[in-house]
Amino acid sequence: MKSLAISRPLLWLVLALPGLWMLGRWAVTPKLYGYGHIVADSGDWAAWLLMATLAVTPIRLLFRRHRWAQWLMRRRRDLGVASFAYAAGHTAIYLFRKASPDIVGAELSTPYILAGWLALALFVPLAITSNDIATRALKRSWKRVHRLVYPAAVLTFLHWLLAAFDPTTAYIHIAILAAIELPRVWLQRRQRVT
Numbered sequence: 272m273k274s275l276a277i278s279r280p281l282l283w284l285v286l287a288l289p290g291l292w293m294l295g296r297w298a299v300t301p302k303l304y305g306y307g308h309i310v311a312d313s314g315d316w317a318a319w320l321l322m323a324t325l326a327v328t329p330i331r332l333l334f335r336r337h338r339w340a341q342w343l344m345r346r347r348r349d350l351g352v353a354s355f356a357y358a359a360g361h362t363a364i365y366l367f368r369k370a371s372p373d374i375v376g377a378e379l380s381t382p383y384i385l386a387g388w389l390a391l392a393l394f395v396p397l398a399i400t401s402n403d404i405a406t407r408a409l410k411r412s413w414k415r416v417h418r419l420v421y422p423a424a425v426l427t428f429l430h431w432l433l434a435a436f437d438p439t440t441a442y443i444h445i446a447i448l449a450a451i452e453l454p455r456v457w458l459q460r461r462q463r464v465t
């Protein structure tokens with residue numbers, strides 16, 4: 272029972288549930304839950320999972336002797352890949368709605384859309400190297416590649432800020448991100464780890 276609670280397939284099932292819920296509502300009640308809802312919700316989940324991924328390192332540094340913190344550290348890549356999956360789904364919904372390369376190309380000059388594409392471009396190398404084969408092949412460079420997550424996070428939150436009609440929610444999330452990142456930098460300096 273305990274091993275089921277910590278199993279990877281169960282974690283993935285839990286991570287997939289919000290996406291299945293959104294797709295189900297979009298398919299069954301498109302008038303009540305339309306493009307505006309699904310594009311915002313998928314963007315939110317991509318950003319929340321990104322924040323969860325970034326929170327793993329400071330949690331591990333604070334609670335390194337706790338088994339649950341070690342388990343979380345082993346699942347950090349899964350959280351990152353899930354964030355990418357929601358971001359990719361979010362982009363696919365946008366592309367499906369626009370349905371024209373000309374419109375998509377023209378919207379690239381909109382600052383929030385450009386920030387979104389740049390964030391997604393930085394996520395691609397992270398997602399394709401988030402597996403055991405790439406980790407072994409890249410050796411020490413793996414950490415260097417994965418530092419791209421920080422500019423990707425900055426672009427993601429810039430995208431959110433610029434996209435929002437009322438930026439309050441975006442500012443609250445930026446404050447939470449700062450509350451995750453500042454202790455990380457401080458703890459890593461104090462414990463002399465990278």
Ligand code: HEM
Pocket residue numbers: 310311312313314315317318321354358361362365384386387388389390391427430431434435
């Ligand atoms: C590939 C490029 C991307 C495009 C074209 C795109 C497009 C959009 C659009 C059309 C919106 C809705 C704006 C509105 O309410 O009018 C949006 C919002 C949002 N996007 Fe993106 N996006 C992209 C990448 C990303 C990525 C990579 C993330 C996160 C990892 C993300 C997270 C968000 C968030 C959090 C919101 C705000 C949702 C809310 O208002 O609650 N987007 N995006």
